[in-house]
Amino acid sequence: MGQPLVEIRNITKIFPGVTALEDISFTINAGEIHALIGENGAGKSTMIKILSGLYKPEPGGEIVFDGEPFREYSTLESLHRGIVVIYQDFSLFSNLSVMENIALGPYVSAGKQMVDWKAMEEIARKALDKLQLQIDLHVPVGSLSVAKQQIVAIARALANNARLLVLDEPTSALSKGEVIKLFDIMRSLKKDGISLLFISHKLDELFAISDRFTVLRDGKCMGTFDEEELDDDRLISLMVGRKIVYKIFDKNKRDDVILEVKHLSKAGQFKDINFTLSRGEILGITGLVGAGRTEVAQAVFGLNPFDSGEVLLEGKPVRVQKPSEAVKLGIAYVPENRLQEGLVLGKSVKDNLVITVLNSISNRLGLVDAGKKSKLTAEWMEKLNIKPLMPDLLTSKLSGGNQQRVVLSKWLATNPKILIVDEPTNGIDVGAKTEIHQILRTLAESGIAVIVISSELPEILAIADRVLIMRRGRITAEKFCEGLNQEDILSKAI
Ligand SMILES: Nc1ncnc2c1ncn2[C@@H]1O[C@H](COP(=O)(O)OP(=O)(O)OP(=O)(O)O)[C@@H](O)[C@H]1O
Numbered sequence: 001m002g003q004p005l006v007e008i009r010n011i012t013k014i015f016p017g018v019t020a021l022e023d024i025s026f027t028i029n030a031g032e033i034h035a036l037i038g039e040n041g042a043g044k045s046t047m048i049k050i051l052s053g054l055y056k057p058e059p060g061g062e063i064v065f066d067g068e069p070f071r072e073y074s075t076l077e078s079l080h081r082g083i084v085v086i087y088q089d090f091s092l093f094s095n096l097s098v099m100e101n102i103a104l105g106p107y108v109s110a111g112k113q114m115v116d117w118k119a120m121e122e123i124a125r126k127a128l129d130k131l132q133l134q135i136d137l138h139v140p141v142g143s144l145s146v147a148k149q150q151i152v153a154i155a156r157a158l159a160n161n162a163r164l165l166v167l168d169e170p171t172s173a174l175s176k177g178e179v180i181k182l183f184d185i186m187r188s189l190k191k192d193g194i195s196l197l198f199i200s201h202k203l204d205e206l207f208a209i210s211d212r213f214t215v216l217r218d219g220k221c222m223g224t225f226d227e228e229e230l231d232d233d234r235l236i237s238l239m240v241g242r243k244i245v246y247k248i249f250d251k252n253k254r255d256d257v258i259l260e261v262k263h264l265s266k267a268g269q270f271k272d273i274n275f276t277l278s279r280g281e282i283l284g285i286t287g288l289v290g291a292g293r294t295e296v297a298q299a300v301f302g303l304n305p306f307d308s309g310e311v312l313l314e315g316k317p318v319r320v321q322k323p324s325e326a327v328k329l330g331i332a333y334v335p336e337n338r339l340q341e342g343l344v345l346g347k348s349v350k351d352n353l354v355i356t357v358l359n360s361i362s363n364r365l366g367l368v369d370a371g372k373k374s375k376l377t378a379e380w381m382e383k384l385n386i387k388p389l390m391p392d393l394l395t396s397k398l399s400g401g402n403q404q405r406v407v408l409s410k411w412l413a414t415n416p417k418i419l420i421v422d423e424p425t426n427g428i429d430v431g432a433k434t435e436i437h438q439i440l441r442t443l444a445e446s447g448i449a450v451i452v453i454s455s456e457l458p459e460i461l462a463i464a465d466r467v468l469i470m471r472r473g474r475i476t477a478e479k480f481c482e483g484l485n486q487e488d489i490l491s492k493a494i
């Protein structure tokens with residue numbers, strides 16, 4: 001085992017009304033991959049914001065880096081010591097080129113006055129070579145795929161001489177192949193003696209890559225464990241303090257068709273898509289990322305105009321041109337990317353929750369009825385167990401998983417006839433997953449037709465009545481889920 005690189009000692013962080021971290025101590029060794037895990041709101045992101053100097057801990061604790069205590073707890077100090085955090089949005093400048101994103105930091109800190117493009121190019125090239133990524137240095141970063149942007153962010157970290165690289169849920173938007181590539185990169189960084197702190201809710205990924213695990217529960221540290229000491233059950237009980245039973249729901253066959261999609265096509269995205277959806281049914285759509293699942297869903301919702309084909313709602317052809325028309329027709333779509341598409345982060349939980357139903361809680365003059373607004377908010381916060389129970393808190397201050405629940409409730413509040421949810425439990429902890437499944441199942445029982453897009457086969461098998469399997473823009477199979485197993489689905493998806 002390596003030497004200690006970062007010693008976190010007695011760190012506490014208090015926000016108004018919430019103790020996010022309480023007396024946390026653990027050590028990250030040089031050259032190890034260290035997992036930080038816990039339920040939504042356990043304090044993981046807060047911990048890394050302290051490491052990166054974005055938040056200051058309460059007096060009394062300290063962080064010792066390579067034998068030397070932090071003095072200021074500022075972002076500059078963290079950067080100088082070699083701590084680089086890659087947040088979910090990467091914080092890249094999307095209009096600047098790949099080269100500028102990677103090399104600007106080291107270049108500016110070298111105190112150069114004139115821009116020496118040659119030198120910058122060399123810094124960027126060297127960092128990318130290390131990651132074995134062939135990529136045009138001069139294209140704007142915004143034009144790259146999410147996976148490539150992530151590698152650019154890692155290259156930037158290398159150019160900044162990172163000694164500890166922190167990755168907050170780095171795999172949530174990646175395909176299986178891209179995750180494998182990222183893990184290869186993580187292992188090669190580790191070989192070079194760089195330490196990695198890795199946050200994820202996907203247990204299989206955590207076990208595949210991590211040397212040691214530190215578990216947080218409710219802001220407290222439950223200890224640090226070697227990989228060999230743990231298995232799924234042990235880890236889950238450390239995280240949530242109770243046993244989680246993964247529930248498989250009863251499957252139903254329904255035939256009260258509400259939505260019919262016929263020969264839907266769009267060049268380059270999907271071809272000849274046909275399916276029906278019945279009241280009270282959960283229809284799963286699965287396949288690899290990039291198979292065209294989201295594109296089809298967005299076409300039905302009016303976000304992605306299709307070239308040809310037909311959508312019938314309750315037997316009548318409809319041509320939905322934009323999302324507001326879809327909502328009027330009773331269709332709701334909960335996107336996968338909670339931050340970019342789902343929330344206004346600068347507004348409160350309350351304001352976000354009622355955004356979709358302002359009409360129904362306003363009087364004739366268009367003024368929002370504050371009482372109705374509070375009642376509705378309280379109702380959904382309770383139903384989806386959104387924490388903390390503070391309707392006036394800005395959504396930017398909620399943990400990632402709780403933000404996801406706000407997005408979900410905002411759409412549920414519209415009382416949709418058809419609910420489309422894209423990767424509903426991405427970024428949601430193991431305990432809460434089952435709660436979300438229960439909610440979707442209850443909605444279906446109440447007569448709503450639900451479409452669940454998910455890459456997680458256990459999730460599809462647990463809740464869906466029927467599943468469509470897509471590959472490269474086409475439906476390759478349609479099956480009832482009763483008695484189906486993962487292998488049956490996989491063979492049609494690949
Ligand atoms: N700036 C802030 N102001 C007030 N409360 C905050 C702030 N940042 C975080 N919190 C609270 O601190 C607690 C821990 O949040 P944190 O984001 O660290 O959780 P997390 O473990 O990253 O969860 P997730 O898995 O859902 O991302 C939560 O209760 C959250 O609401």
Ligand SMILES: [Mg+2]
Pocket residue numbers: 044045046399400401
């Ligand atoms: Mg978080």
